[in-house]
Amino acid sequence: MRVLVVDDNPNSLKSLEVVIADLGHSPAAVAGGQEAMAALRRERFPLVVTDIRMPGMDGLELLTAIKTDPACSTCDVVLITGHGDMETAIEALRKGAYDYLNKPINARELAAVIERAAEHQALLRENQALKAPVEQHVAAATTSLRQDLDQARKLLRKHAGLDGVVAAAPRMLQLFDETRLFHANPDVPVLLEGETGVGKEVLARAIHFGESGCDQPFIAINCAAIPTELFESELFGHDPGAYTGSAPRGALGKMELAGQGTLFLDEIAELPLTLQPKLLRVLEERTFYRVGGVKRRQFKARVVCAANQGLEQLVHAGRFRRDLFHRLKVGHLVIPPLRERPQDIEALARHFLQREAVKKRKAFRSLHPDTLALLQRCSWPGNVRELEHAIERAVLLCDDTVLRPEHLSFLASPATACTETTSLPPSSILHLPQALPEEGLDLEALTAHIVEQAVAKFHGNKSRAAAYLGISRFALHRRLQKEPGR
Structure with missing residues (x-):
């Protein structure tokens, strides 16, 4: 075992080096604490035997430096004390010293301490060898758990309706x-x-x-x-x-x-x-x-x-x-409202297109530039919900790799650019019974159309829309619930 010996007295240093070599170990000698730290940074020494009283960095300071340096913190430190340094030796043990020896050094005591230190270092190496695969297994299991947790969070957000949270504005x-x-x-x-x-x-x-x-x-x-x-x-x-x-x-x-x-x-x-x-x-x-x-x-x-x-x-x-x-x-x-954040229209449209294409097993993958321009010209009185339903309807009715303007022809003609809402003048509604179509009239669809236009007229304010239609807020809500997609 490599042993670093530290002492400012050349005779004591030489004696310790000879005794340790005779015990079958490989000593290296330095004359002070600073030199010892430099040696420890160059080479790993499982054991350091150092005198306490030295000029510059003494033995206690060297002990503290060793135990706080990650590169050599597992190194065992044995301190050599004089007869009047018992309190200092006890303090050294409290700070992490492995053991201490009194001067004059007894060769048998030195041999016993080095032998125990060698066994301690062997146990440390064995412990580290056993810990390594456990730590690797724990790290792999932790990574797997984190991946499962991330997947669970994604499923939770999808279940909660948050998978469609898209924003760019x-x-x-x-x-x-x-x-x-x-x-x-x-x-x-x-x-x-x-x-x-x-x-x-x-x-x-x-x-x-x-x-x-x-x-x-x-x-x-x-x-x-x-x-x-x-x-x-x-x-x-x-x-x-x-x-x-x-x-x-x-x-x-x-x-x-x-x-x-x-x-x-x-x-x-x-x-x-x-x-x-x-x-x-x-x-x-x-x-x-x-x-x-x-x-x-x-x-x-x-x-x-x-x-x-x-x-x-x-x-x-x-x-x-x-x-x-x-x-x-x-x-x-x-x-x-969506009309005030046009940056979100592209992000939302692409998200809805991708989601609906997967759900309905369609080939749609991208938006045509003209389609994006059309969507960004729309006023979207129904905001994100209206955009979502428009994309859903287009994917349901058509199948292509690119969503084109003609797939959204139900929105409005490009000439109007979706900026005008179609409405029936009051006179047309009042005189409607005088010109009923021969093939029949869908009263529910007509009523739904009128309700939808009233809500759009007041930009989603249902209280004002209900007052405009002369019905209660509750009745308006019931009407809206009957509409497909609501």
């Missing part, structure tokens, strides 16, 4: 950065505003799932789809016998079902005024009561709400509580 990239911040702060309520079809629920799910996924529930409620008289029970749940016709055993509300996940309130503008102060109290106190119940229950979920732009106007009109509006606006994201 700077504002949308900024919004997705902000969703990560809200994901990390579940106590902060978030209000998402934007026209119909811009992707409010997609952002809500991004807030819930984040980048690493979330195993808690995502519970969505469309406030426009629930009758007012059932809303409180739907949201808070009810105890047995709370009201006539209630479930005999009671029922959990969406707040309890959300657990520690996310409660997503879509179309929050349609939340009944009578329930708005109760929701505000839940957000403030994080507790609630079931309908007919007396037990206070904890609410631990995050709240994300969505509304068409114009919620503040409802506040001014007295149709939405100002205090609830400002409480929901702690986290506030305004999603721009």
